[in-house]
Amino acid sequence: MSPTGVGLGLRSAFVDELLEREARGEIPAIRWLECHPENYMRRGGRWPRNLERCRERWPFATHGLAMSLGGVDPLDRQYLATLRTFLRDLEVPWHSDHLCFAVAHGAASHDLLPMPWNEDTARHFADRVREARELISVPLAVENISYYVKPAGSTLDDGSFAAAVVRESGCDLMLDVNNVYVNAQNHGDDPRAILAAMPLDRVVQIHVAGHFLEGEEEPGFVIDTHAEPVCDGVYDLLAWTLERTGRVPILLERDDDFPPFDELYAEVERLDRLWRAAPERGIRAMSAMSAMRAAAR
Numbered sequence: 200m201s202p203t204g205v206g207l208g209l210r211s212a213f214v215d216e217l218l219e220r221e222a223r224g225e226i227p228a229i230r231w232l233e234c235h236p237e238n239y240m241r242r243g244g245r246w247p248r249n250l251e252r253c254r255e256r257w258p259f260a261t262h263g264l265a266m267s268l269g270g271v272d273p274l275d276r277q278y279l280a281t282l283r284t285f286l287r288d289l290e291v292p293w294h295s296d297h298l299c300f301a302v303a304h305g306a307a308s309h310d311l312l313p314m315p316w317n318e319d320t321a322r323h324f325a326d327r328v329r330e331a332r333e334l335i336s337v338p339l340a341v342e343n344i345s346y347y348v349k350p351a352g353s354t355l356d357d358g359s360f361a362a363a364v365v366r367e368s369g370c371d372l373m374l375d376v377n378n379v380y381v382n383a384q385n386h387g388d389d390p391r392a393i394l395a396a397m398p399l400d401r402v403v404q405i406h407v408a409g410h411f412l413e414g415e416e417e418p419g420f421v422i423d424t425h426a427e428p429v430c431d432g433v434y435d436l437l438a439w440t441l442e443r444t445g446r447v448p449i450l451l452e453r454d455d456d457f458p459p460f461d462e463l464y465a466e467v468e469r470l471d472r473l474w475r476a477a478p479e480r481g482i483r484a485m486s487a488m489s490a491m492r493a494a495a496r
């Protein structure tokens with residue numbers, strides 16, 4: 200079964216409570232889960248056991264951190280072979296990773312780092328996206344990242360860059376609305392203009408998360424922590440996006456400072472209301488229909 204509606208990023212901090220509440224029928228708005236394969240691959244004990252317990256109850260999508268699609272080191276074929284087996288066993292409909300580099304000269308940065316956004320780097324990404332997709336044997340979606348310094352040599356904004364990679368590679372987009380918000384705040388851009396330039400007809404999944412805002416009265420720097428509740432500005436951007444994409448699966452990412460589960464679930468319910476208010480079919484379906492009509496002509 201494919202993810203639909205609102206999902207939650209699976210974290211070991213709340214997996215027991217998640218399963219207990221699901222067994223009591225208390226959390227119907229959580230309709231799917233996302234996991235980071237790197238947390239489970241080649242691990243024994245409670246990790247695969249918890250994953251199996253969750254898999255019996257929810258469909259999954261996967262979200263990786265280690266492909267380094269923008270890097271210049273060769274893709275790690277051993278990692279991708281292990282990932283391919285993991286994705287096959289979990290029966291995911293797609294896998295996502297980031298528009299970034301994370302490895303240089305064999306050393307992992309453990310961070311998602313930006314490259315200059317331009318047509319040349321978009322082609323470089325696209326070549327590696329095609330290669331990685333071939334190696335993992337499932338559809339691959341790329342995610343727009345948050346970043347704090349714009350590398351020299353950038354000629355494209357976040358949206359146009361994502362559009363170029365998607366166009367050149369034929370991959371899908373995993374649209375992180377919070378990352379658009381964070382970058383727009385930090386770099387002085389209009390978030391809706393960035394979103395409008397994204398290939399919204401290729402969005403297969405949306406991420407939302409919370410961030411840390413330095414200085415409440417006079418907003419300063421925004422840090423993409425995933426450790427706070429989702430802010431109203433991100434909900435507004437999400438609603439704007441969903442009006443165009445239609446009911447794309449939404450995933451709530453929470454990675455630190457976990458609140459009581461009721462608070463997390465209240466966020467899922469708010470997202471679920473937005474998802475239900477969105478048009479059933481968005482521009483992805485419409486562009487697929489017009490492509491079919493064009494082919495039939």
Ligand SMILES: [Fe+2]
Binds near residue numbers: 375406
């Ligand atoms: Fe994300």
